[in-house]
Amino acid sequence: MAWKKPRTSPPPAGPWYASLATSAGRPAVLGATxxxxxxxEYHVAKFAGWSDPWAYGMxxxxxxxxxxxxxxxATRPKGARGRVSATVGAAFAIVLALAAQVVAHLVNTGHMDHNQAWLIAVTSMVPPAVLAHLLHLAATPTPVVAPSTSVDEQPVVERIEQAAPEVPPMPAQAPAPQLPPVQAQQPAPIVYRDPRCVAVRPLYDGGTRPGTAAMRDAxxxxxHGRVGDSTIRGVIRAEIEDxxxxxxSLPATLPLAAGQNP
Structure with a gap:
């Protein structure tokens, strides 16, 4: 008997416009910001003394x-090595990005003088500090998360199929009653190209080959109106007999009169 983690159904999907805003909106917002x-950030680098094109690296x-x-x-589990350092680094990076925007706008609007020693010193420390912390994160191994074995989860019992016990042979029984013979499958109905053949075909059921007059009357x-003799014999009767x-080979219904075509 084995214990398995219960399967949970996926959350219900939202409307299409919500999914579109989530999938396409996040990259658009990221690019815009x-x-x-x-x-x-470029102007702050210029204030600190970097020249082009090096200022574009900030x-x-x-x-x-x-x-x-x-x-x-966000991806490292709680308590793993490097998680605290990454969290502090993320907060520090956000503070630096915010400070760069604030300082640049204050200087451009005339509310602050960019030629200050502390501003130049802090800005100059950004690239080596960023490099050192990124190397620290890269050197910290990512832990492998083990599967959860919490007892709070509802267990699922896996049933083990057992072989059915052997059954002794049954005693001889009376033969089964004879079933009526199965009727032969009826042939598929004929589909005529000319629908007028349907009106003429029943004339053959009497065991004779109908003449032109009988087919015209039918x-x-x-x-179908009055149909010419050549059409009756050459088209309609020809398709039926094809x-x-x-x-x-059926005999004619009546003897043909003198001069009358079959």
């Missing part, structure tokens, strides 16, 4: 650092 943050350093630290902090009675060649 990165683009909006780059000018402020937005990438802060943005990439914040993203990597946040992902590491067509008129069925509502499907059932044995009908050609």
């Amino acid at each position: 990165l683009i909006m943050s780059m000018p402020g 937005p990438f350093s802060l943005s990439a650092y914040a993203g990597i630290a946040a992902v590491v902090a 067509l008129i009675a069925a509502g 499907h059932e060649p044995s009908l050609k």
Whole structure:
């Protein structure tokens, strides 16, 4: 008997527009915030003394650092090595990104002087500090999460199928009653290309081959109007007898009159 973790049903799916906003909105918001943050971080790097193109590295350093630290902090289990450091690094990266935006906008609007020693010193320490912390996160192994064995989970009993016991042979019994013979399968109905054949075909059921006049009368009675002799014999009767060649050998219904075609 084995214990298994019970299966839980997936959460119900939301409306399509909610799923679309979640899947397409997050990358769009991420891209927009990165683009909006780059000018402020670039200007702070310029205030600290970096020249082009080196000043362009500050937005990438802060943005990439914040993203990597946040992902590491979210994916590592509680109590694992590197989780606290990643959490602190993520908070530090967010503070740096916020401070860069605030300082850049204060300087650009004239509320703050960028030529200050503490601002230059703090900004200059950002790249080596980011590099050191990223190397620390990379060197910290990611723990392997073991499967949960909590006793709070509802156990599922797996039944073990046992072989059925052997049954002794049954005594001889009377033979089963004879069932009536199965009727032969009826042939599929004939589908004619010319629907007027349906009105003429019953004339053969009497065991004779109908003449032109009898077939014409049957067509008129069925509502097909007056049909020419050549059509009756060359089209309608020909198609019927093509499907059932044995009908050609039937005797004529009446002796043919002089000059009348069969």
